[in-house]
Structure formats: structure tokens, C-alpha cells
Amino acid sequence: MYQWTRREDERLLTGKGRYVADIEVPDRLDAVFVRSKVGHGALRAVDCRAAREVLGVVGAWSAADLMDMPPCAHSAATLQDLPPVPHTVLAKLSSDEAVVGREWPALVKERVRYAGEAVAVVLGEDRYRAEDGAAEVTFQVDPLPAMVTPSAAAADSTLLFEGLSNIALRGEAGKPIEDKVWQDAAAVVEARYRQNLLMPTPMECRTILAVPEGDRLTVWSGHQMPHRLRRELAALLGWSQEQVRVVVPDTGGAFGSKSASFPEFVMVAFLAVKLRRPVRWIEDRLESMLVATRGRGQDQHARLAADADGRLLAYELHIDADVGAYPHLGVGLPMQTAWMATGAYCTPQVHATVRSILTNTMLTYPYRGAGRPEAVIALERSMDTMARRLGIDPAELRRRNFIPPESFPYTTPTGRTYDSGEYARALDLALETVEYDMWRAEQARRRTDPTAKPLGIGLSCYVERSGGEPGGLHEFGSIEVGTDGTITARCGAASSGQSHETVFPPLVAKTLGVDEQRVRLIEGDTDEQPQGLGSFASRTAQVTGAMLQHASQLVIEEAKQRAANLWDLPLEQVEWSDGTVHAAQDGSAAMDISELVKATGPLRVEDRFETGMEFPFGTHVAVAEVDPELGTVQLLKVVTVDDCGVVLNPDIVHAQAFGSALQGIGQALYEAIPYGDNGVPILANGLLDYLLPTYTELPPIEAKDTCTPSPSSPLGAKGAGESGCIGLPAAVVNAVVDALQPADCDLLQMPLTPDVVWRAARAPKLEEAR
Amino acid sequence: MKITLTVNGEEFPLDVEPRRILADVLREDCGLTGTHLGCEHGVCGACTVLVDGEAVRACLMLAVQCDGGSVRTVEGLTGSDGEPSALQRAFSTEHALQCGFCTPGFLMVAAGALEADSTLADHPERVDHIVGSNICRCTGYEPIRRAIMRAAQEQQQATT
Amino acid sequence: MKPAAFDYVVPRTVPEAVDALGNGGRKAQVLAGGQSLLLEMHLERIRPDLVVDINRIPELDDMQITDNALRVGALIRHHVFESEQAVPGPLGSLFSLAVVNIAHPPIRSRGTMVGSFGWGHPASEWCAIAMALDADIRLQGPEGARTVAARDYFHGPLKTARRPGELITSVRYPLLAERTGVGFIEHRRTHFCFAQVAVAAVLIVHDGVISEARIGLVNCADRPLRAHAAEQALTGVGIGPPTDGYRLPEDHPFTRAGRIAAEQDAAPLAEPYADLEYRRHAIAVVAARTLCQAANDHRSRVGRTKGDSQ
16 A cells, blocks of 8 residues: 555545535535626616526526525425525624624625625526526616725715715724824834735635435535534524534635635525525636635735834834625724734834725635735835835844844734744844845845846745634544544544644644554544534644644543553553553553453543634745836745744645745735726636736745744644745835835835836836935 | 547446536546536646547537547546556655645646656656646645656656 | 537538538537637637537648648647747747747647637737738638638737638748748736737848848737838848847837837737736837847857858
8 A cells, every 4th residue: 555645645646535516416406696797786677587497497596586485394494584694703803793784695685785796596407507597597787886995985975885884893903103203213114005805716616515304404515614604504594503514525725715604605505405405506716706705905004113223113004904895704804914013023112003994896804814914014015115214234124123032922012912932033044045145245236237137135024823813712622542443533623735634643643652543533524523613814733733632631531540440540550651551560451542442431532622822923035036127026036934833744834835935926926806997807817817826937935944832832833824925925025126126115016017016117216216 | 419438448428418518527427526627717727637648628628529539537547456656656745735626637737748758857847837737726836846757757767 | 607508510521611600690619729719608708509610620630831831720739839840940930939828738739720810819929920921811611712811810809801601721821031030029927827918020131131020919909910110110220239138228229119019010908907008118128029039049040050051
């Protein structure tokens, strides 16, 4: 038998992986949604009659039609109207107050608020036939002014919800800074930053298959939070949670975008129950590009003050966040940016304010980095501008202001308590790895050579947060020992490519002192593991890992207790080593755990374990060469140094760092969603129009790490996997700024497309402006 | 329309609508779900299979176009003895996959090139073109490049 | 999205294909490589009633050189031209420079050169080269065969002189003389998107002086273009010595020709990330650089032939 590197590899490399679209269920129907081609308007006259006549179409409904649907004999017979999309206040990502009066319907009833919002659903024997039906549905939308930027919507000249402001939430972190601080500072830099709207774009779009069986519903979904999905679907059906089983099979990437319930999920569950027939929705890319949740989307205004020696005095960040058409998912997410505004520096005063503004874009929601990249980009771009203003090397400016290692735990002015950090060590390693002095010399040489393309070096020192927010820093799980010697670990996490099956069994095995081949992991199934939180916020190694280690220790305690009872010995005379119990005095009584289970009955321990909030950090460096005539940017070298504490599996963490780095480059240089005045994204050619980085765009990336263990978790492990999206965009933009030295840095807004860079290259230079 | 496809050496007599794309027929009519659909725009390449030895997008071909032809999918990469191919082993060794969704497409575009070109290991730029054919959102591509190069080198050593 | 239903026929001869296309005035589409057609059907921008699959017509799978011209049949795939030797002389070099910009290997192994003319996309590399070289397009219809010069063929965005019942059987390009310098440069945002601008340049040079220039512009208007004004500005001009660095001097003839191409020949349309000002500028830069590349190519050809004769 060939030994695969990861346990997931055999099935995924031989075509035996099982994603939701691969699951064959008899009589299953495909759902297709009829979508608005207008971004904002009043819906009229949805007519599904012709669709129902199409061969292979089983049904077609508008929101109004569903009211007239006959009740069925099923236990959901009481379900009259289509319930709205559940909202979540988890981790303060939304608030009840923001949501009241702003219901997100599963199908539009009166008002279309984003392009692609579903106005009808068609069920067919397969996707082809369902689409045939969808093509026959007719409807009208009387357009209203579409607002696709926070500034357009903030004025409230057109309201998305009658009688309610488009500003759905206001918040702040830290205290307001007095004018005197700015007036007295030796240097103040001020800038505006646009955080471009992004598409998370996992290669597998969203999926759900709902299979009714008796009075239960089994839901298969590529998802990050199966227990949340179970809870929300049960609530909308008016069922108990035990009646819903959510199973997460292989999932083709998520990057934050697969942790909620969506309008289409509500429809699929509702129709499966109403019709007593399996129904699925396999989102296609065209739909995903219109209606999958977006990431980022902030307009920021930042102000940074320092004294003449480059010591930071104050930092102020205002955020106008584009949270999309409904406040259900990410309305509070910009608070993450506010809380993380302080960054890696001991700036005495920091104040961040947020306005979450509803617009006619699809909803904004966590995407890999989720609030932290926005904080890092604003601060780290401002740091480079300050370094230029003061004539201090940008590395040196950062070094002078780092929170020193002896100051941890460190409570920031924006209310975070950082667990541990050695920020200068990561910076030093990054500068050494990239050969900083060599590039500075090359930069100087090129500045005197008119035939050479300008070159810039950009730094970004980031601090992120992993684990989740208070109230969501725990995970549930269990460990079961079989009489055949196998050990089964269960947890509430769900992998979408993070190799949980490879990483966690060795951790359990190491704690128990057994061969890792004896241990297997089961996750992503709410019938197997009754409670759980899931995989988000870089939490799984940190929280689930700690939970599984904790559960393993409980197994040892339980085994020792059983052996003490069996052998009639005091507990302190029973010892555990290498998967066996034995009497401290007499080695001959050693018994393997499986033998003990045979003798004493089934052994399964279950528990919940909580860690603290943790703060990974690092330094990223990018070296960019710019063609000022065409505006193209070529990255000559990228170095990432990440510190996520104790690493459970270096290869897996390295692979995550590398992959996330390319996603970070995507935000900096390529990815964005252009909108027309009508509120419709300009993406006519499908995935040809949303530019994901390809191999051709991949620069030489060197990913390294330092290790500063976290005191907040027994493993010492902090979260990993989002670093490249968080740290790298600022480094890339700073490198381009450094190459071109424009007097007005606001010209360089992401993505740094050729036209943007060309304009900045033609603009007055810093020295000309002085 | 009645057609016959030979998929991974097995004959499939099929009755398909002309509009059905090859990927759907492989997945649904032949039950070979290893071929994934990532965009249906010919862009991502997750659905790449070999048709008469050549790597093609199975979302940009109709199944009826392949009538009488031979198709290879990821399910056909493993040897008849059940042992993984050098390419599959190299992908595992190099961590050339994370979520695995795009993986079958990369494997097949690489398999086509390895079979057509025994000197691939000597031409890194050709490997670059292969890796540059598809989209992966997880790995950052470099591990995929290393895996294909490793398999090419192993193939070359085996034949010399 | 999935393609809507259609009828499908597989003719074995060109007359059969033409018969099928003309049958009953239905919305028919020719399927050759299908790499654009299938995408358009997925996007539901094209919903044919009938698809005529010409892949089993052997006579179309043919490439020939006659009378100092290359005739490319309708089933010749893009990837054939990846080898510089596939076509003799500088034309082969020009094709091999251009073809690598067309998507990537799995698309190039299906898609056809002639299919690009059926489609007539303004960003088509082949169509712009055809404009530059005065290629002609051979069409077979119910009324018989006809030949349309490239300059008369492209009528607008995705609009061509091809009539609904007609099949493009081949495209014919004149071969290029031995010392002709060729260049092709494409500017785009990533490897996977259409060109923002691309330029094909052909320079016939005698004793360092340009006797004829041909310039094709990709995605510089609503259709493939030839830059006549820029070409005229180059006739009789010396190519000068090779230049250092990426930036040509402002007064260099290629810089001037690039500006003329951008300002007089091109009629660019605004796109996201490329407004008219940027597009015109980029056309000028890419055209100048491509002319440089063609001049360098000429120099190396001269060097090689001198080497051969020694």
C-alpha cells in the first residue's frame, strides 16, 4: 500500500473524492433560480406558468406562488409562508437592531435590492431542464436608482428600506483623539484607502442537497459550520435540531464564504420538505459571480501622527463599509477592522469609527482575512507614507514603534489584548531573507539609470486575530476507543482543504502515546458530533486542536480510573504510557487501552474546550518592478514571515501560507468587481472577467516562520492560513508606491491595474512636490 | 442521440441529448464524478480530461462530439494493479492539492503532456505552460509545478 | 448555465455542411473547435436551433502552401502554430509569437484559427494579423464559393461579411519574404484574460530602410484593425540602431508611429480598467515596442543569412 502524504490525498487524487454534486440520490430534483438582471427596483408580474409546462420541470414558484402551495401530509404542513433568510449575531457580525425591518427574503417579494437576487425558483429533473423552465419565467423590475458605493448610499437620498436609513450600524473602538495631538505632532499623514470588493471564489461554488427521510431532513452541504446550518435550517422549518442532520462531505474550498445560510439554502430545504423529495442546488459560476458573498469593500480615511523621532503619537481610522443589500451577515464585520486598527505598534492613542452602509451590491461577508486585511492595509500604507515624510527607513520606523516582547499581554487602545509577540524578530528574518540591503542598493542604482525600470520595496508588519470572538472561542468533540484498538476522534470542525484528517489524528496519537494509524477523525456530521462551532477565523488548529488534546487527556484519566477499579488499586498507583495502563509498582499488569475497553465496556469521552483569543503576526516584504509606460507591476521577490506560535504540521501550515500569499497578491493587483451605473457587475464573460491570479502571475515567494508560543492555548498554537491575505496586499502596494514615489499616494488604490499605476507614474513625484 | 464513448478503456453505449456537455455525461451518465465543474467557462480547467490523448475542457465539448472516441479521466490514472501513478504520487509528495476540487483537471492536463512528451523534464517552460493552463485557489501553483516536474523526472529516469 | 436544446448534425462533406446551414432558415451555428461557441452557449448569449459539427469533414483538416501563400483549413487547431516551423519563414515566426497569447494549451488544442474568423472578436490575434497581411477568407455558401478580403470582412463587434448559410472553409495568408522582421506583443492584465491591447508588426527592410510596414491592432476598436496611417509614416524611414531599455526616445520613428496608430488608426472603446485615455496611450506604447521587436527580428534574420553565406 502506497503511503500518501495526507490522508485526504488518496481519494482526492484518484477521483474518489465526494463533493455534494457527486452524491447520487434517487428522485432528486435540481433547483435553478430566476434572477433579477437589475440591481435595484420594484418587482412586478412574476409569471411562472409557462415554466411549469416545460418538459422535465416539476415546479416553478415565485414568492407569491409559494403562499398558495397546498399543505402536505408532512410534519412541515404547518409551514405556511416561505421563511426569510436567518441572520446571525454570532461574533457580533450582525445585530438584531440592524436587522429589524430589513428582512432578507428567500425570494424577492416586492423590491429587488441586488443584481441577481432570486425572483423565482424552478425545480427540474436535472439542471438542463430546470434551466429550460427558468428561461420561460417572465417578470418585470421597475428600476430604482442603484447605489453601489458607500458614499452613494450614505446620503440616504434613495432608501433601500422605506423609513430606515441606509446606515445600518455605527460603531467605534478606542477614544476620540483631541485636535491638539494632531496640531502638536511633528508629522501627520492623512490618506484615503479603498478596500476593493472581492469574490472569495473557491473552485467549488456553493452546494446544498436536502433529502427528507421520515420526519427528518438530511442536508449535505459544502460548508464551514455544519452545526450552525443545522440550527438555522431547523429554526426556519420550525423543527427541533435533532430532526435535521447536516453532513459536510469533501468541500472544494471556502475561504470564509461558506459559513452562512443563504436564500437558496432556505428554498431548497423548504421545497424538499414541502414536496417530500430530495432537492439540490449546485451553484454555477455565473450565479456565484453575481450572488456569492463578497469580501472587503471599505472606504477608509486614515490619519497618523508621529514626533520628529518617528515615535507614533496617534492614529485615527474612519471606515465606511459597503455591507451590501441586507444587514444579515456582515454588518458588524467592519468592527473587526476597528478593533485591529492598532496593529503592531504601541501608539498611545488610537480611535477607529465605523459606518456600515447598505448598498445595492451582493452582501459583504467574511473572506479570508475578514476585517484584518483592511486594518493592516490602512495602517501599513500610512506607516510607509510616514517613513517617507520623516526620511526614516520604513523598517526602522516600524522597529522604533513595535510593542516590545516584554509588554505582553498588551491591551491596545482599540480594546484587544494581544497574547504574545516578538514583532522585531519577524521583521529581522524577513529583511534578511529578502536581502533588504541588496534591493535598496539596486533601487538606488536604478534611480540613476534612465534605461532601468523603477523598483520598490514594500513592507507590511501585521497582527491578526485568530480563534474567534468571545463567546465563540470554544469547540466540542469526543474521543472513542474501540475494542479493536481503533481510536475515533470527533469534532465540530469542517475541513474545506485544511487537512484536518492529516493533522489531528497524529496530535491525538501523540497525546495518548499510540501509533497514529490507530486514530481516525470524523467531522462535518451533526449526527456523529452533536455540538460544534465549525471552521472559521483560523480557529481549528488553535481551538479544535486544543480541544482534542484535552479530550485525549480525559481518555487517559478515564482509563486510569477504570484500571484502578479493575485492579482494585488506588488511582495514583495506575500509570499511563504509550496507550497502555499499568500499575506503577508492577509492570506485569500493563494493559492496552483496547483490552481495557473489552474488559470494562465502551469508552467515549466528550467535552467542550475553550482557548483565549490569539494574535498571530509577521512581516511581509514585496519587491516590485514597475513599467511606468504601461503601468504593469512585476513582483521580483516576495518574502512572508509568519508567526503562528507552535506549528502542528509545518508542511500544511507552509502550504496555507503560500496559497494565501497568492490570494493576497490577487487583491493587491488583479481582483475587483466593476459595477455599471445600473448596479449590475460588469462581468459579461464569466470567469474571464474576474481575474484570479494564475501561475503566470506567481512571483518567487519564500515563506518562513518564527515561533512565539501562545500562552492562551495549551498547544501554544495560534491560528494559521489567512496570513498572506492579511499582510501581503499592503506590502505589494507599498512596493509600487516606493517605486513610483508619487506625491499623492491616494492615486494608488487597489487593485493596482495598469491604468491606475500608469496614472500614478505620470503624477507629480514626491520630490517635485516638495 | 446514441453514441459510444470509451472511457478509461471501458465502452459506454449512451443515449444523450446533443446539448449535454462531455463533463455532465461523464459525471451523470458514466457515473465518473472525479471530473469536476468549476466554471463551465473553459477558464478554470477543473473539468479537463483527455479526449483521444489530448487535454480538453470537458465543459467546452459536447459529448456527442466524442462519439466513437476515447476519453480518459482521473479515475483512469491509477494503474490496473491499483497502484497510483507517478503523477498522483508526486502530487501527494509535493502538497500539490489542498481542497482537491481543481486537482483532477491539473492531473489530466499534466498526464496528457507526460504521455505526449517523454522529454518534459528537460523543458521547464513546457511545464510552466501546463501549470498555467488551469486555476487553483488553494496552493499558489508552485507545489503543482514541482509535482509535475517530479513526475516528469521520474518518467524520464524510468525510460533511460 | 447549460446550453439550451438544439439539433445536431455531423456532415461529412462541405456541400452537406452548407446544405445543413441553409436548411429552413433556422438559427444555425458551425461547431469547429467550439471553444468560443460553447462558452457563448453557457452564457446563453447564443441559443442556436441547429449545430453543424464540421469536425468530421476531412477536407477541412488541411493546410497547404500554393502560389507563395498559406491556406489554413477550417479544422486546423491553434496549437499547430506553436512550432515556428509549422509555417515557412517569418510568417511562421509571427504565428508562433502570436499563438501563445491565445488562452492556454487545452483551449489551443481544440480551438481553430479559422473559427476566430467565424467569431470576429475585436481581441482576436489571428484576425488582426489577417488585417495586417491582407489575408483573405474563403466562404462556401448555397450560391457557391466566394473570397472576401480581410479588409472587407470585419463589419463591427462580432459582425462579419459571412452570411448565415455560409461556411468558412479556409483563410489564406501571403507568405513573408525571408528577411522580413516580425513582432507580436500582447498587453493584458493576467494570463487568463483578453488582451487590453496587442499589436502585430511586419517590417520589410532594405539596407536599414523600411520599404513596407504592416501593423495589425488587436482590441483597439470594435473590430480587428490595420494601422494604415502608422504604416505610411514608417515607409522610407530608417530603423536605426537597436535601443537600450524599455523606453524608446520620444522622437524615435517607432514612438511616432505608435502615436499615429493610437490617435489616427485606432478607435478604442472604454472598458473597466482601461478608459480611452489609457487605451490610446497603451496602444502607442505597445505598437512602438512591437515595431522595435520586428526591427530586432529583421536584424537577427539578416545576421543569420550572413552567417549562412559565410
